[in-house]
Amino acid sequence: MEIFDYDNILLLPRKCRVDSRSECDPSVDFGGRRFKLPAVPANMKTVLDESIAEWLASNGYFYVMHRFDLDTVEFARRMRRQNLLVSISAGVKEADRQAIDQLAAEGLGADYITIDIAHGHADSVRRMIEHIKQKLPQAFVIAGNVGTPEGVIDLENWGADATKVGIGPGKVCITRLKTGFGTGGWQLSALKWCARVATKPIIADGGIRHHGDIAKSVRFGAAMVMIGSLFAGHEESPGQTVEVDGKLYKEYFGSASDFNKGEYKHVEGKRILEPIKGRLADTLREMQEDLQSSISYAGGRVLADLKKVNYVVLGGENAGEHLFM
Numbered sequence: 397m398e399i400f401d402y403d404n405i406l407l408l409p410r411k412c413r414v415d416s417r418s419e420c421d422p423s424v425d426f427g428g429r430r431f432k433l434p435a436v437p438a439n440m441k442t443v444l445d446e447s448i449a450e451w452l453a454s455n456g457y458f459y460v461m462h463r464f465d466l467d468t469v470e471f472a473r474r475m476r477r478q479n480l481l482v483s484i485s486a487g488v489k490e491a492d493r494q495a496i497d498q499l500a501a502e503g504l505g506a507d508y509i510t511i512d513i514a515h516g517h518a519d520s521v522r523r524m525i526e527h528i529k530q531k532l533p534q535a536f537v538i539a540g541n542v543g544t545p546e547g548v549i550d551l552e553n554w555g556a557d558a559t560k561v562g563i564g565p566g567k568v569c570i571t572r573l574k575t576g577f578g579t580g581g582w583q584l585s586a587l588k589w590c591a592r593v594a595t596k597p598i599i600a601d602g603g604i605r606h607h608g609d610i611a612k613s614v615r616f617g618a619a620m621v622m623i624g625s626l627f628a629g630h631e632e633s634p635g636q637t638v639e640v641d642g643k644l645y646k647e648y649f650g651s652a653s654d655f656n657k658g659e660y661k662h663v664e665g666k667r668i669l670e671p672i673k674g675r676l677a678d679t680l681r682e683m684q685e686d687l688q689s690s691i692s693y694a695g696g697r698v699l700a701d702l703k704k705v706n707y708v709v710l711g712g713e714n715a716g717e718h719l720f721m
């Protein structure tokens with residue numbers, strides 16, 4: 397098996413088929429709706445809050461609200477009052493099942509539900525998928541996280557409508573150091589390995605450091621990418637603003653860090669400071685432009701054309717050109 401990650405892969409250009417990058421369409425169909433970009437901010441407390449979720453939903457972007465210190469049912473009420481998409485997260489505990497029951501009882505429902513636990517290849521996730529499918533059969537269920545084809549196959553067979561791939565590649569993740577497990581350092585080839593068996597969409601989660609990594613993820617089988625650190629350092633990001641030597645930063649911490657949990661138990665995440673880099677809307681616009689460029693280099697017009705390109709592996713024992721198959 398080839399082992400590589402975002403920084404040792406480059407995609408190979410094909411003859412251009414457009415006169416302007418504005419002709420290239422980076423939008424994506426995901427779960428029956430069309431979104432402007434195949435990128436979603438990570439469902440983390442320092443990445444988005446209710447007002448960012450509202451802004452994303454109102455402006456044609458996919459979002460997944462986090463589930464920490466939040467009344468998910470009240471959040472769904474708030475979004476429904478404004479006629480906006482309801483996309484929430486759920487764990488696998490009794491309180492999470494009760495929130496699903498309440499959404500059903502009030503007729504609020506949910507459009508997208510992301511079951512999001514550290515080790516998502518688990519019977520607890522199977523039971524939660526079954527619970528959601530019974531109570532809210534219309535909801536599009538994303539389940540994870542997993543890092544192997546077996547994980548993807550099981551989640552799909554248990555009823556997940558999409559799977560989320562990535563164990564430990566995140567910028568504030570310390571899972572690989574604390575446990576010795578994960579896809580950190582080879583997330584892109586883990587994605588390729590998982591995509592080979594997937595029959596439903598995959599969200600590639602974690603490890604995106606540059607906008608070009610989104611195109612690489614699509615090339616290797618992602619329908620959508622989930623991004624934390626690149627979105628955490630905006631003026632409106634919910635993390636605390638910190639000044640160091642006259643420079644402004646936003647705090648970004650892992651959902652399994654003691655900062656998120658409020659206690660030091662089963663900690664698999666850390667806290668870092670991200671330099672503040674302006675407004676979220678500007679980053680999304682730049683991401684969109686960069687992805688339009690990526691599609692043009694692929695000799696294409698739409699996002700799916702990225703899947704057709706060849707690639708090279710830079711350095712290491714897998715180095716060389718790889719033709720599209």
Ligand SMILES: NC(=O)C1=CN([C@@H]2O[C@H](COP(=O)(O)OP(=O)(O)OC[C@H]3O[C@@H](n4cnc5c(N)ncnc54)[C@H](OP(=O)(O)O)[C@@H]3O)[C@@H](O)[C@H]2O)C=CC1
Nearest residue numbers: 487488512513514515541562563564565571651652662664
């Ligand atoms: N993508 C990644 O690599 C990782 C992501 N995270 C993120 O951190 C957040 C918190 O995750 P998590 O702690 O799972 O959520 P929760 O605190 O909601 O825990 C979910 C449930 O899963 C159990 N659980 C957690 N890890 C394991 C494991 N390795 N084996 C068996 N059972 C387990 C917990 O029990 P108990 O605590 O008693 O074991 C709990 O019952 C999530 O958003 C998750 O996505 C966390 C770590 C890795």
Ligand SMILES: Nc1nc2c(ncn2[C@@H]2O[C@H](COP(=O)(O)O)[C@@H](O)[C@H]2O)c(=O)[nH]1
Nearest residue numbers: 438566567569602603624625650651652665
């Ligand atoms: N192992 C851990 N992974 C975590 C934790 N909190 C979040 N995450 C994952 O990271 C991605 C974001 O990655 P990034 O590279 O874009 O910053 C996020 O979506 C989660 O899957 C954690 O505490 N530990």
